[in-house]
Amino acid sequence: MKQSYTFLQQALPLCLGLGLLILAPVTAQDAKLLARAHTMADKLEPKVIEWRRDFHQHPELGNRETRTAKKIAAHLKALGMEVQTGVAHTGVVGILKGGKPGPVVALRADIDGLPVTERVDLPFASKAKSTYNGQKVGVMHACGHDTHIAMLMGAAEILAGMQKDLKGTVKFIFQPAEEGSPIGEEGGAALMVKEGVLDKGPKPEVIFGLHINSQTEVGTIKYTPEGTMASADIFRIKVKGKQVHGAYPWSGVDPIVVSAQIINGLQTIISRQTELPEAAAVITVGSIHGGVRNNIIPEEVLLEGTIRALNVDMQKKLHEKLTLTATKIAESGGAVAEVQIIPQTPVTYNDPKLTEKMLPTLQAVAGPDKVVLAKAVTGAEDFAFYQEKIPGLFLFVGGMAKGKKPEEVAPHHTPDFFIDESGMKLGVKTLTSLTLNYMESKGKK
Numbered sequence: 001m002k003q004s005y006t007f008l009q010q011a012l013p014l015c016l017g018l019g020l021l022i023l024a025p026v027t028a029q030d031a032k033l034l035a036r037a038h039t040m041a042d043k044l045e046p047k048v049i050e051w052r053r054d055f056h057q058h059p060e061l062g063n064r065e066t067r068t069a070k071k072i073a074a075h076l077k078a079l080g081m082e083v084q085t086g087v088a089h090t091g092v093v094g095i096l097k098g099g100k101p102g103p104v105v106a107l108r109a110d111i112d113g114l115p116v117t118e119r120v121d122l123p124f125a126s127k128a129k130s131t132y133n134g135q136k137v138g139v140m141h142a143c144g145h146d147t148h149i150a151m152l153m154g155a156a157e158i159l160a161g162m163q164k165d166l167k168g169t170v171k172f173i174f175q176p177a178e179e180g181s182p183i184g185e186e187g188g189a190a191l192m193v194k195e196g197v198l199d200k201g202p203k204p205e206v207i208f209g210l211h212i213n214s215q216t217e218v219g220t221i222k223y224t225p226e227g228t229m230a231s232a233d234i235f236r237i238k239v240k241g242k243q244v245h246g247a248y249p250w251s252g253v254d255p256i257v258v259s260a261q262i263i264n265g266l267q268t269i270i271s272r273q274t275e276l277p278e279a280a281a282v283i284t285v286g287s288i289h290g291g292v293r294n295n296i297i298p299e300e301v302l303l304e305g306t307i308r309a310l311n312v313d314m315q316k317k318l319h320e321k322l323t324l325t326a327t328k329i330a331e332s333g334g335a336v337a338e339v340q341i342i343p344q345t346p347v348t349y350n351d352p353k354l355t356e357k358m359l360p361t362l363q364a365v366a367g368p369d370k371v372v373l374a375k376a377v378t379g380a381e382d383f384a385f386y387q388e389k390i391p392g393l394f395l396f397v398g399g400m401a402k403g404k405k406p407e408e409v410a411p412h413h414t415p416d417f418f419i420d421e422s423g424m425k426l427g428v429k430t431l432t433s434l435t436l437n438y439m440e441s442k443g444k445k
Helices: 002-011 028-057 066-078 145-160 188-194 255-273 312-332 352-366 421-444
Strands: 082-087 091-097 100-110 129-132 135-138 167-175 206-217 221-223 226-229 231-240 281-289 300-309 336-345 348-350 371-373 392-400
Touching (some): 028 145, 028 421, 066 082, 066 145, 100 145, 100 421, 145 421, 167 188, 167 421, 206 421, 231 255, 231 312, 255 281, 255 312, 281 312, 300 312, 312 336, 348 352, 348 392, 352 371, 352 392, 392 421
Parallel strands (some): 100 167, 100 206, 206 392, 221 371
Antiparallel strands (some): 091 167, 129 135, 226 348, 231 300, 281 300
């Protein structure tokens, strides 16, 4: 499959007049529309940067993005859109009905920040504080969601400016809580889907989303057909033993030793029982809790961690093997293991036909040499919940300054995370071009 995409990258012709790469000839009017959108994106760049800096300076945690949502809604209303607020707590949805009949296209941006204290020396650095799971924390847009909001707001302004020429409807989805909801609350894409964002009102037939990346050079687009980001499931293993004095371990059952054996056993699932050439997979134990005193063997230990897979079959196998490994190792040591697996996020799956169809658009926007067929990653994205319902395409755009190397810059979710704002213009152009070209292709069909 990947070889065919590489061939497609090399073989498709360029339409030199506008530098646009297309699967079928466009009319003069359609070509003018695309050129107009790109010109508008160039002129709008300072405003997009201004929006991004405002959101960066005032980040809000998941399900608490009230200021952010208010600013987004005001912008969409000023563009003359039908606007829905309070979707999945703080989500905002804007509906732009074009002047001509055509498909409904959804565009999505996530809007929440993270419980991270910013360390970057910027005039618009975040000083925000909040409470996360009962702890006082700093708040930062440490994953680039501020840029996602600004880019989609820019795309909204451009598309609204050519409303009468649009061959269809655009649904702008500004989604809260992509990074997860507070304990005990629902949120994110799963709740938006549950509340009908893809069913109520105009029903989109496709959805596009993108993520800026601090370790990808500005001007670059990365894409992966099929599984592009992993599923993410939480597991909890409660190991029950028999409490006893630490001086007499033979009189009880030590759940700490059993837990250590289980942790080692879980790693053999990946290294010895999983077909890694098929796709990457990860099992990580992230926390261990047990015991209160140095000379008391406790009654139980709690292990918590994450399971990552890049296809549904592998995900199912990992669940089964984790349960079997934990329970049998505990049994061999005279203990009992209670395993709980909590599904969190499905595989982010780029529809292959949609990916192939829109690849020429990406090459037209960035240039063929700047559109990179990338390997899948084991991070997770709740954009996957939309893709379970309708075909979707999720992309990465570069946010690393030119001349830098990935190992030299801070990764996402860290206090030193930094984005080169010049990368946002490509994101705006990508969102608008995907929308216009998809509408045009459906009209031809």
